Amino acid sequence: MDITPWLKALEDSGVATTIRNSSYLFPSLEAVHVMALGLMLGTITVVDLRLLGLASRARSAERVSDEVLKWTWAAFALVALTGFTMFTTNARVYAHNTAFLIKLALLAAAGVNMLTFHLTAARSMHHWDRKAAPPIGKAAAALSLVLWVGVVFAGRVVGFTTTGQQAKEQAPPPTTIDYDDFLTGGASSGPPAAPAPPPAK
Amino acid sequence: MHSFATWLYASAPSVLIRNQEVWIIPTIQSIHILGIATAVGSAFMIAMRVAGWMGADQTLLQTQRRYGPWLAGALWLLLATGLLLVLAEPPRELDAVSFWMKMALVALMAVVASTFQRSVRRHDERWETTLLRRPAVRWAALSTFVVWAAIIFLGRFIAYDQIWNRLFPGIKG
Numbered sequence: 001m002d003i004t005p006w007l008k009a010l011e012d013s014g015v016a017t018t019i020r021n022s023s024y025l026f027p028s029l030e031a032v033h034v035m036a037l038g039l040m041l042g043t044i045t046v047v048d049l050r051l052l053g054l055a056s057r058a059r060s061a062e063r064v065s066d067e068v069l070k071w072t073w074a075a076f077a078l079v080a081l082t083g084f085t086m087f088t089t090n091a092r093v094y095a096h097n098t099a100f101l102i103k104l105a106l107l108a109a110a111g112v113n114m115l116t117f118h119l120t121a122a123r124s125m126h127h128w129d130r131k132a133a134p135p136i137g138k139a140a141a142a143l144s145l146v147l148w149v150g151v152v153f154a155g156r157v158v159g160f161t162t163t164g165q166q167a168k169e170q171a172p173p174p175t176t177i178d179y180d181d182f183l184t185g186g187a188s189s190g191p192p193a194a195p196a197p198p199p200a201k
Numbered sequence: 202m203h204s205f206a207t208w209l210y211a212s213a214p215s216v217l218i219r220n221q222e223v224w225i226i227p228t229i230q231s232i233h234i235l236g237i238a239t240a241v242g243s244a245f246m247i248a249m250r251v252a253g254w255m256g257a258d259q260t261l262l263q264t265q266r267r268y269g270p271w272l273a274g275a276l277w278l279l280l281a282t283g284l285l286l287v288l289a290e291p292p293r294e295l296d297a298v299s300f301w302m303k304m305a306l307v308a309l310m311a312v313v314a315s316t317f318q319r320s321v322r323r324h325d326e327r328w329e330t331t332l333l334r335r336p337a338v339r340w341a342a343l344s345t346f347v348v349w350a351a352i353i354f355l356g357r358f359i360a361y362d363q364i365w366n367r368l369f370p371g372i373k374g
Contacts, residue, residue, distance in 0.1 A: 024364050031357040034234065035241070035350055042242015056267060059258065067255055071245070152238075153231045160227050 007091035011167075016088040026089065030159075033082040040075035041148055043068045051121075051141035053132025060129045092167035099161055103154035110147040113140055202295055209291035218289040226289055233282040237353060239275035243268040244314075244349060251333065251342035261333060262325040269318050276311060297362040298372055303355035310348055 010016060019025045049055040050064045087094050094100045121137030128134060133141065209215055218225060249255035250264040259267070287294045294300045321328055332338050358364065366373045 023367065024361070027358055027361040027364075028354075031354040034237065034357060035353045037234075038238040038241035038353065039245060041235075041238035042240075042245060045239065045242055046246065063258060068246075149235060152234050153228070156227045156231045156234065157224075 004092060007095055010088040010091040013088060015085065019089045026086065029082045029086050033079060033086070036075045036078035036082065040072055040079055043072040043075070044144065044148060048141040048145050051133040051137050061133065062125050062129050090162065093162050093165045094158070097158060097162050099154050099157035103151055103158060106147050106150045106154060110144060110151065113143050113147060116140060206291040206295040209288070215288050215291060218285065229282050229285050233279060233286065236275045236278040236282060240272055240279060241349060243272040243275065244345065247272065248342040248345050252339045253333065260325070261321055261328050265318060265321045272314060294359060297359045298365045299355045299358040299362050303352055306348055306352045306355070310352065
């Protein structure tokens with residue numbers, strides 16, 4: 001299935017166009033994205049270190065995760081929202097960017113890892129509430145830290161490899177043959193290129 | 202400052218970093234972001250404890266002992282990676298209005314955090330019995346989020362510093 005028309009529709013949406021035409025909206029989205037990801041990753045680390053038994057060992061594992069994870073989810077919602085909004089401004093370029101695809105794959109892996117943890121070690125949490133998690137829980141916590149570090153690196157590379165790039169516009173097939181245009185070399189055919197997103201690194 | 206930035210740009214260490222593989226600057230920036238996450242996470246846990254929204258099973262001193270060293274360590278990591286980024290691209294940072302506003306707020310927060318840490322270590326009884334009950338103290342804790350947010354915002358805007366000239370023509374000389 002070719003999703004290019006969907007991506008193009010996202011780029012042509014009012015929100016995406018407004019952001020592209022503004023000099024401060026895109027950087028503001030990036031800033032909120034970094035703030036929220038800081039809170040998300042910081043709180044994930046608190047829980048992962050508790051599971052590994054490396055920090056907060058004296059505290060109930062259940063209490064630490066209950067207290068912290070609701071903020072993790074709130075922050076994740078903000079990260080996802082700002083991330084998706086930035087994606088719409090140049091969707092076809094991001095969708096073909098290797099670093100972006102690696103980032104999505106790592107995110108998916110982090111999701112599967114979290115789900116596995118909840119279906120296994122988390123079920124017996126009351127047994128190890130005052131100790132480190134059992135091996136499978138520790139493995140999930142360590143993997144979680146590794147995957148999120150990977151997400152951050154891939155995310156930063158996305159900025160370096162997509163900035164200022166534009167998707168190649170495909171000229172629509174001519175409905176009628178315009179001989180005048182043909183004689184001038186077809187210089188007037190094809191839609192105008194979309195304005196580039198604000199340059200930055 | 203501009204002539205200093207130009208001189209630093211041409212200096213041997215700066216050239217050395219820039220002439221590395223292309224991934225060196227994104228890598229330093231990524232480590233800088235991981236430092237931000239650690240600093241934001243620990244500052245959040247301490248501030249939420251002071252505000253009374255989290256960690257009531259721990260005393261403030263216990264909370265401080267758990268997260269204070271991580272906050273301090275993260276700030277040192279941010280300083281180290283930040284210095285490398287300045288060294289790699291001096292005009293990008295040193296000629297940026299956002300950079301200097303950010304540094305002013307970072308200096309403020311470094312003083313606030315270290316004063317707070319020392320005070321909790323020395324007067325933990327007083328914090329526990331009276332200070333934590335004061336609404337003003339709780340509000341002060343929550344207001345630190347605004348300053349951390351402003352620091353992150355200004356940090357990202359170093360790359361887009363020309364917008365300050367649109368808001369305040371002539372500010373960038």
